[in-house]
Amino acid sequence: MMITRMNRSFRALSAGAALSILLAAAPNAFAETPKDTLVEGFAFDDILSMDPAEAYELSAAEITGNTYSLLVRLDIKDTSKIQGDLAESWSVSDDHLTYTFKLKPGLKFASGNPITADDVAYSFERVVKLDKSPAFILTQFGLTGDNVTEKAKATDPNTFVFTVDKPYAPSFVLNCLTATVAEVVDKKLVQQHVKPATPTADYKYDNDFGNSWLKTGFAGSGPFKLREWRANEAVVLERNENFYGDKPKLTRVIYRFMKESSAQRLALENGDIDIARNLSPTDLAAVEKNAQLASTSAPKGTIYYISLNQKNPNLAKPEVQQAFKYLIDYDAIGKTLIKGIGEIHQTFEPKGLLGALDENPFKLDVAKAKELLAKAGLPDGFSVTMDARSIEPDTGIATTIQQTLGQAGIKVEIIPGDGKQKLTKYRARNHDIYYGQWGNDYWDPHSNADTFTNNPDNSDAGTNKTLAWRNTWTTPELDKETKAALFEIDTAKRTAMYQDIQKKYLEASPFIFLYQQTEVAGYRKDVKDFKLGPSFDTNFVWPISK
């Protein structure tokens, strides 16, 4: 009797379980992304602000690059050339100090307000006065809060005049103006959202130039407008009907936050996203094998390197630095760990930039390295630590390097950690060896040349904390050459100067460059005209259709 009863209960229970499973299974029509909407899976956890005067992160650059206009842009087909965006034409005075831009007539912001030279001047003014992280790209031309309204001003509604403090190479000035920090904001709209601020010693102005609103707001004129950014959830772009150029074919683009490569691949395979942006070599290989999917790639301006802190006496020896360059198995790293996502590259200017040097003279050569170590008085090697982020492929590469260094007796202890933690230590110059990455700040060779050579004050309190400073290394000769290249007007000569600096760097420097990042993306085959751009702010979504 009892058994029957219990069986009945148990039957009811199993029926319930089965029913709930059936319920979940019933309609197999799982959602595909709508035809007029593009969905990208993207790890954009670096975004901190969408205000062009403040945004300085790679993912933010991609979004503002699609939603804001600039005076001039890089020609993405040939990045050594500049083309007009808002500007119809421009001229440089004979003394190379004054740049005059004529705006295209009849342009409008997404809000419907007309775009005038006054908006451009205001955009420059707020960048300089707010003085956030990327402001130096403009202030390096001698702009200060006191002189900006005079040095960057509208002389009539269609003419913007920009005056620099020294006769820089025009290619340098124009390249800097293609950076996201020079994006033009809608003055009228921004001023409706300005908040009062209390002037302090650090900040002399009585308002915030709309910064707190623009962190998540939008006042641009690009092909898309920013509808919403929810940190680590989604970025939603909508077509800007007031855009002056070819209007995007899609009405909406959604970047959906997805951190993991495997999750992105799953969602891509199932049609829940159209594009997967952060694929590991393994997942990329799987995507390439899938008939419904395709992949694309482009070299990016990010280079990976190890640097030797000169505070460590062993690492300060030139022979040791040279030995390190022969103790890395570039071939093995290229063939496995960075397959499809990077390319061996041994100089500091990434391929695609003016003056990039495509020379990779170093190969793993333990015997030669041992000779060099013996010459340095360290025939048995030494012990040292290396800081590396605990993410792939960094960990794998660090381990490989540890192993090959070991072959010459250099015992490396890898200290793993979070990226921001490593950075804190690096900026305090507390490392021995640092394994990390560097992306140029703006599309000009000066950006990297400067950070890798310039170190005017090598004390711990030094104010110019470049990468040369972080590694306690000074190279006044090369720095002088870098500065000279800034004023070389002949582009061919300027190119040769940067190449010369890099050659000297290959010979003697405590930096060992490993590879340049290749950005990859997997996409569904129904996505048309999707290309990755040469820089992080040129991954344009407006040509795409489905």
Place this chain on the structure above:
Amino acid sequence: MSTVERKMEVRPKKGRTAPILMGVLRFLVVAITTYLGLLAVTFFIGRVIPIDPALAIAGDHAPAQVIERLRREMHLDQPLYQQFYFYLVSALTGDFGTSVLTTNPVMDDIRRVFPATMELATVGTIIGAVFGVPFGVLAAVRRNNLIDQVVRVIGLVGYSVPVFWLAMISLLIFYAELRWVAYPGRIDIAYEYTFTPITGFYLLDSAMQGQWDVFWDVFRHIILPASLLGYLSLAYISRMTRSFMLNELGQEYIVAARAKGLSETRVIWGHALRSAAVPLITVIALSYASLLEGSVLTEIVFSWPGIGFYITSSLRNADMNAVLGGTIVIGTVFIGINLLSDLLYRTLDPRTRRK
């Protein structure tokens, strides 16, 4: 679990003079101490982490003067005790400041993300209780029999397998292979811009508005992570139910009931389970609280925009305002549910009030 087992032994020593009031008072003391401890631990962990928050915000390329200015704005240039003071004052006044990551006031963020976690934990607990209680009863009745062994194995797996691993495997099976469920997030993009939430509980909101297609979509999103959480609490609930039931089934009144000729069903489900229900409420409430705070990994794997996800992203970005706010809210809920279940237990079970 240890909390519950200990509670089983606790017998108030005072007489009938307002034992509930005494309980509340004692609890308040414990709660306040826990609170202060929570604040101190959060604060010092935030300082021990070798990440410079100003640097984290400014980024790798920021000039030194920008970082210096940020450091001043964030009071990082002041002595530690003063920083702790700022921290305490803001926390105790309920002002958690602005999140660096989202640029919103932290409380606004939490108001937005917390319902997502609550909805997930609620559905998870319902699943856990609906299956866990009967499983536990059956296991007790069929002690050492096949059902008992099966329930024990289910529980063991629930205890010993890491939740993120289970989450990934279940995604692989039910999403990647079988395509029964949706992924990722709470709701499909097709609805994200046509559906307006009211309470923040999407299942409830869509049902209230009669948008059954949205309801179905939300259901397809929540069912897998909720089942997973439900499974975890099922393991716990069924084990506790089993031991409560075994305890009850050995009591004299059960023998008496059987002797009276009551049917076995009534004896088990009507008498024994009813008596076991009181401690079970505590078990279920505690399990609910632990799902609220313990769903972090599940939320990450399922891209579930809840509080666990929020705190994790904040931590990664050294966004200490958000971490503090999130921790305090979760702490409050945990302490609150503990208090409630404790009170319920005292009110419902007369034995705890007996001398």
